[in-house]
Amino acid sequence: MNQGVYETVAQWIPEKSRVLDLGTGDGAFLERLIQGRRVVGEGVEKDAALVGRCVERGLVVHQGDIADGLDQYADGTFDFVLLLGTFQELLEPAEIIHEAFRVGRQIIVSYSNFAHYRVRLQLLFWGRTPLTRSLPAPWYRTRNLHFLSVADFETFCRDEAFEATRQAFFSGGHRIQYLPNLRAETAVCLLHSTGPAKR
Amino acid sequence: MGAEHVSILDGDLQDQQVAGYQSALGVTRTTTVTLPGIQTQSGFKFDTVDVNFLTLGKLSPARDNAILVCHGLSGNAHVAGSDPQTGRPGWWDLHVGPGKAIDTDKFYVIASNTLGGCSGTTGPGSINPRTGKPFGMTFPRVTIRDMVRVQAALLDHLGIEKLFAVVGASMGGMQALAWAVDWPARTRICIPIATCTAHSAMQIAFNEVGRRAITADPDWNGGEYSESCFPSHGLAVARMVGHVTYLSELAMTRKFGRRRQANATDGNQFSVESYLDHQGSSFVKRFDPNSYLYLTRALDEFDLFGNTAPTEVLRGMQVRFLVISFSSDWLYPPAQSRELVRQLKRAGIAVTYLNLETDYGHDSFLIENPPFAHVLGNFLNGGHAHKPNPAGAAVLGEGI
Numbered sequence: 001m002n003q004g005v006y007e008t009v010a011q012w013i014p015e016k017s018r019v020l021d022l023g024t025g026d027g028a029f030l031e032r033l034i035q036g037r038r039v040v041g042e043g044v045e046k047d048a049a050l051v052g053r054c055v056e057r058g059l060v061v062h063q064g065d066i067a068d069g070l071d072q073y074a075d076g077t078f079d080f081v082l083l084l085g086t087f088q089e090l091l092e093p094a095e096i097i098h099e100a101f102r103v104g105r106q107i108i109v110s111y112s113n114f115a116h117y118r119v120r121l122q123l124l125f126w127g128r129t130p131l132t133r134s135l136p137a138p139w140y141r142t143r144n145l146h147f148l149s150v151a152d153f154e155t156f157c158r159d160e161a162f163e164a165t166r167q168a169f170f171s172g173g174h175r176i177q178y179l180p181n182l183r184a185e186t187a188v189c190l191l192h193s194t195g196p197a198k199r
Numbered sequence: 200m201g202a203e204h205v206s207i208l209d210g211d212l213q214d215q216q217v218a219g220y221q222s223a224l225g226v227t228r229t230t231t232v233t234l235p236g237i238q239t240q241s242g243f244k245f246d247t248v249d250v251n252f253l254t255l256g257k258l259s260p261a262r263d264n265a266i267l268v269c270h271g272l273s274g275n276a277h278v279a280g281s282d283p284q285t286g287r288p289g290w291w292d293l294h295v296g297p298g299k300a301i302d303t304d305k306f307y308v309i310a311s312n313t314l315g316g317c318s319g320t321t322g323p324g325s326i327n328p329r330t331g332k333p334f335g336m337t338f339p340r341v342t343i344r345d346m347v348r349v350q351a352a353l354l355d356h357l358g359i360e361k362l363f364a365v366v367g368a369s370m371g372g373m374q375a376l377a378w379a380v381d382w383p384a385r386t387r388i389c390i391p392i393a394t395c396t397a398h399s400a401m402q403i404a405f406n407e408v409g410r411r412a413i414t415a416d417p418d419w420n421g422g423e424y425s426e427s428c429f430p431s432h433g434l435a436v437a438r439m440v441g442h443v444t445y446l447s448e449l450a451m452t453r454k455f456g457r458r459r460q461a462n463a464t465d466g467n468q469f470s471v472e473s474y475l476d477h478q479g480s481s482f483v484k485r486f487d488p489n490s491y492l493y494l495t496r497a498l499d500e501f502d503l504f505g506n507t508a509p510t511e512v513l514r515g516m517q518v519r520f521l522v523i524s525f526s527s528d529w530l531y532p533p534a535q536s537r538e539l540v541r542q543l544k545r546a547g548i549a550v551t552y553l554n555l556e557t558d559y560g561h562d563s564f565l566i567e568n569p570p571f572a573h574v575l576g577n578f579l580n581g582g583h584a585h586k587p588n589p590a591g592a593a594v595l596g597e598g599i
Contacts (some may be wrong), residue, residue: 048554051574055574055581056577062540062551063553064537071541072544072545074545074547077547
């Protein structure tokens with residue numbers, strides 16, 4: 001995933017915070033947070049080989065999927081729950097975010113923007129499922145279950161009673177300031193819960 | 200090291216000759232020490248307790264590199280190295296030794312035969328000093344916690360105040376858990392493998408079948424048997440049932456299928472029958488039937504949390520955990536380990552958990568198993584033990 005996203009997330013997390021990294025992969029980013037931001041962190045990862053890499057790094061890690069990982073923790077265990085790069089792969093994203101608010105006060109989530117102009121153009125002119133830097137796998141091999149845009153995510157937050165207090169948008173390594181729904185490939189935002197979902 | 204010859208399907212290392220396998224430790228010898236007695240949970244007071252044990256590697260000057268390895272139901276103190284009599288490798292020789300997961304170049308490894316066992320530590324086969332006869336069924340009921348109490352007495356004898364780690368699988372895993380709960384100040388890291396906090400009805404049921412096989416053998420004679428009149432059939436059947444539960448359907452299909460044993464005595468035996476027969480008869484030569492009754496009873500009675508809420512029992516605990524289960528283990532299913540992990544995490548304790556994909560059932564911890572060895576070794580050798588930054592440490596105060 002985008003290096004800029006990691007830089008931004010690292011800046012958003014105050015030193016010595018308690019952090020749960022869902023889908024932590026090989027633990028490289030979590031290790032960086034622990035070393036650079038002195039956070040107290042744990043990871044959840046499904047893939048056994050990647051969990052093995054986390055153990056090599058000396059990280060506390062739980063092998064399981066995201067829902068199983070969240071279920072392990074008591075209410076309010078963490079300051080931050082990270083959901084970086086896997087949001088559009090979740091079968092029930094709203095339920096996962098609500099559960100993440102049970103174990104953590106704030107959530108940092110990143111996702112790929114399906115309304116990026118290249119995506120729009122590919123669909124419009126070629127009539128094919130788009131292939132871009134941030135959507136690199138063909139339709140039959142992608143792990144993405146949901147195709148959402150920046151505008152969709154804003155609606156999602158309103159309906160589920162989450163508030164994005166900080167947001168950052170990226171195209172390649174560059175931060176995007178204007179027209180993110182058209183120009184951003186990746187978005188990352190810091191969510192607070194504002195109450196029960198309006199459903 | 201002849202790893203390709205070593206397969207779970209051939210049974211424990213101690214019940215077979217593995218062609219070409221040489222322990223890197225050479226010959227290792229257990230010793231027996233007589234320690235001050237303990238009072239069991241059932242209220243029985245032993246005047247003294249004999250403990251058969253083995254140590255490997257060197258204790259550091261700071262006495263902070265000791266790892267206690269707890270054996271399973273049929274194990275003993277001879278954890279690694281070649282047996283001086285039989286030449287057979289110890290039961291965990293694949294994972295304990297120089298450069299192995301539990302590295303004897305770095306750690307001082309202690310293994311002892313459990314209380315109630317039959318390999319040198321006080322058990323039902325020992326002579327009752329008050330009567331001059333073997334205890335037999337007059338041996339007091341012993342629990343997993345009594346076994347751990349005796350292990351603690353051994354550590355006192357060896358001058359070790361705090362363990363770097365306690366590691367155990369199956370029954371040994373229960374002991375590791377009991378260490379963390381009963382002796383948290385003496386335990387830095389706890390590694391329970393393929394175990395649970397309390398047996399389910401199914402686990403109790405399998406043990407009861409084994410016990411009934413022994414007690415229904417007329418030669419058992421209320422526990423008062425002799426070498427000439429020994430309940431070998433009953434014990435063999437108990438072991439056969441046990442072995443079925445330690446394997447998996449896939450493992451058995453691969454190894455045996457419906458093949459027949461060419462040189463079996465009746466000429467037409469299924470390979471799996473011949474295998475179980477071999478496992479049963481090897482076990483009879485080295486295990487005491489009464490011990491089997493007592494140890495399986497201790498397994499069934501074990502209940503780490505009892506009627507107390509796990510958060511109560513675990514409150515303030517500074518022990519770090521590595522919990523490992525195996526996907527194909529149907530005797531100690533991964534769900535039991537996951538529930539343990541949940542209880543630990545919800546009490547704010549730092550736990551690393553892996554459910555390793557293996558095809559070999561409960562016995563997956565005994566075999567050549569590189570992902571398992573990798574995780575175990577990295578956890579013990581790696582930064583984890585030295586990095587005080589799990590969530591639990593933050594919640595509960597300082598780390599180790």
